Amino acid sequence: MRGIQAHIIERKAEAQTLLELIDEVIARPNSVVKAAVLKSSHVLVLYNAIEATATEILERIHEIISQEKYSDLSPELRKLWTEFFFCKQAEKRRFDNLEATVRGDARFPQLKDFLDHINLYSGNLDARAINQVLKRYGLGVISTPNQHKLLEIKNKRNRIAHGEEMFKEACRHLTAKELKSFQDACFDVIDSLLEQANEYVSTRKYKATVINGVPQPSGPPDATR
Numbered sequence: 001m002r003g004i005q006a007h008i009i010e011r012k013a014e015a016q017t018l019l020e021l022i023d024e025v026i027a028r029p030n031s032v033v034k035a036a037v038l039k040s041s042h043v044l045v046l047y048n049a050i051e052a053t054a055t056e057i058l059e060r061i062h063e064i065i066s067q068e069k070y071s072d073l074s075p076e077l078r079k080l081w082t083e084f085f086f087c088k089q090a091e092k093r094r095f096d097n098l099e100a101t102v103r104g105d106a107r108f109p110q111l112k113d114f115l116d117h118i119n120l121y122s123g124n125l126d127a128r129a130i131n132q133v134l135k136r137y138g139l140g141v142i143s144t145p146n147q148h149k150l151l152e153i154k155n156k157r158n159r160i161a162h163g164e165e166m167f168k169e170a171c172r173h174l175t176a177k178e179l180k181s182f183q184d185a186c187f188d189v190i191d192s193l194l195e196q197a198n199e200y201v202s203t204r205k206y207k208a209t210v211i212n213g214v215p216q217p218s219g220p221p222d223a224t225r
Contacts, residue, residue, distance in 0.1 A: 053193060
């Protein structure tokens with residue numbers, strides 16, 4: 001996860017640089033529109049940092065668990081396995097996947113392949129959505145003081161991205177202090193997310209519980225589900 005940590009540091013610096021520029025522009029005369037555009041850009045930078053970090057973390061987790069057989073995975077990951085290999089595939093493919101699972105040949109998909117069949121978030125990440133994704137993988141949830149602010153970040157980002165509001169309008173009335181509070185909330189969540197991921201990997205929470213040498217629960221999924 002070291003590479004992800006380095007990217008987080010870069011994203012923090014990028015957001016802070018933009019925030020300082022906004023402060024400078026606000027102090028200039030006749031700069032209302034320019035400041036408003038920069039404010040919207042800042043919100044986009046924050047949302048992109050959230051989604052990019054979440055994606056990087058999931059990519060790394062998928063790389064790790066792709067080395068594991070179905071029988072070695074936690075109950076949460078077995079559910080995702082079933083959803084990917086059986087619920088989202090054509091009938092013929094489902095039975096092929098079942099045979100590969102029983103033989104022990106099949107492996108958990110990489111994130112890119114997984115997202116081709118299962119939509120985890122796609123432009124809708126706030127604290128609640130992040131925790132829903134974490135629970136699906138069996139990770140611990142995030143709980144930071146101002147994580148509710150991610151909902152406003154997400155909503156403003158979506159209104160801009162979908163063309164509902166122009167850059168000069170979407171965040172026009174936000175103060176630099178409010179943007180700073182958004183930024184702090186955003187990176188508190190990101191830091192917590194990385195912390196949960198590090199614990200998940202280091203303690204191997206993705207693995208099945210083993211009792212007397214037998215992974216629990218046992219048995220392949222039902223291909224007819």
